Amino acid sequence: MRHLLDTTDLSLSEIDEMISLATDIIENGEKYAHICDGKKLATLFFEPSTRTRLSFESAMYELGGHVLGFSDAGSSSASKGESVSDTVRMVSCYADIIAMRHPLEGAPRVAVNKTLVPIINAGDGGHAHPTQTLTDLLTIYREKGTFDNLTLGLCGDLKFGRTVHSLIKAMCRYKNVRFVLISPKELQVPDYIITDVLEPSGAKYVQVENMEAVMPDLDILYMTRIQRERFFSEEEYLKHKDAFILDPAKLENAKESLTIMHPLPRVNEITVEVDEDKRAKYFEQALNGKYIRMALIITLLKWGGQL
Numbered sequence: 093m094r095h096l097l098d099t100t101d102l103s104l105s106e107i108d109e110m111i112s113l114a115t116d117i118i119e120n121g122e123k124y125a126h127i128c129d130g131k132k133l134a135t136l137f138f139e140p141s142t143r144t145r146l147s148f149e150s151a152m153y154e155l156g157g158h159v160l161g162f163s164d165a166g167s168s169s170a171s172k173g174e175s176v177s178d179t180v181r182m183v184s185c186y187a188d189i190i191a192m193r194h195p196l197e198g199a200p201r202v203a204v205n206k207t208l209v210p211i212i213n214a215g216d217g218g219h220a221h222p223t224q225t226l227t228d229l230l231t232i233y234r235e236k237g238t239f240d241n242l243t244l245g246l247c248g249d250l251k252f253g254r255t256v257h258s259l260i261k262a263m264c265r266y267k268n269v270r271f272v273l274i275s276p277k278e279l280q281v282p283d284y285i286i287t288d289v290l291e292p293s294g295a296k297y298v299q300v301e302n303m304e305a306v307m308p309d310l311d312i313l314y315m316t317r318i319q320r321e322r323f324f325s326e327e328e329y330l331k332h333k334d335a336f337i338l339d340p341a342k343l344e345n346a347k348e349s350l351t352i353m354h355p356l357p358r359v360n361e362i363t364v365e366v367d368e369d370k371r372a373k374y375f376e377q378a379l380n381g382k383y384i385r386m387a388l389i390i391t392l393l394k395w396g397g398q399l
């Protein structure tokens with residue numbers, strides 16, 4: 093039995109296989125319509141979600157399976173004080189696979205010690221969001237046809253943005269990827285991303301505070317929301333909330349081949365006018381999330397001997 097706690101739990105060849113499977117699902121969905129007949133996915137969301145939870149649920153339904161779970165810790169026995177360990181131990185008696193989101197970093201790692209079925213980290217605090225990264229990788233592959241030789245700009249709240257942390261861990265494993273980390277000084281990536289991820293990988297990176305100056309260099313611009321819920325004070329959030337707003341004027345010097353991504357939800361960081369730009373791919377990215385999660389469910393159930 094295997095779990096997915098972070099993107100680095102998967103080898104590069106396993107990621108390639110997952111992307112191939114997702115691509116086949118996109119092209120030949122009917123082949124997979126009954127592959128999970130009789131199987132159950134539990135979605136344990138202790139923190140709010142639209143895309144991740146609903147795309148997991150949609151994914152399981154499209155595979156012929158069933159879904160159970162909760163979307164609010166307040167409607168589960170967590171509100172009575174039940175531990176994550178006990179909750180997961182129980183739910184693993186009722187489902188074949190579990191997707192779990194929790195505000196505490198490391199909560200899914202606690203869960204794997206108790207579960208009887210595969211656990212998928214659907215986001216843990218400001219730490220990691222590996223299924224978003226698989227979504228991002230599928231999107232990059234479909235847009236660029238490669239992961240190598242790309243200049244990737246990551247912009248916004250790089251400190252608390254878990255999607256950024258997981259994406260850097262994934263992309264620094266490919267050849268000649270350059271990272272342009274665009275954020276206010278106070279919201280730069282955590283130190284461990286520099287010392288334990290970027291430096292050992294040998295990937296080139298720069299940390300800058302201005303988006304316009306680096307725009308012409310970028311192959312991908314990955315915008316992120318300022319993570320209001322993770323700030324210690326509202327005052328601190330308000331100081332940064334509109335730090336970067338991507339609008340058509342800021343794209344004037346960008347490459348024609350630029351791919352604009354965002355894990356969503358957005359607040360103010362991309363104006364709606366940009367949605368009409370052919371380089372904006374964030375809604376396709378959200379759709380890709382369903383296909384890659386279908387591929388992930390199939391793969392983990394196969395690895396666990398359940399399919």
Ligand code: CP
Pocket residue numbers: 140141142143144145215224355356357
């Ligand atoms: N990208 C993402 O995780 O969105 P949700 O918070 O809506 O699931």
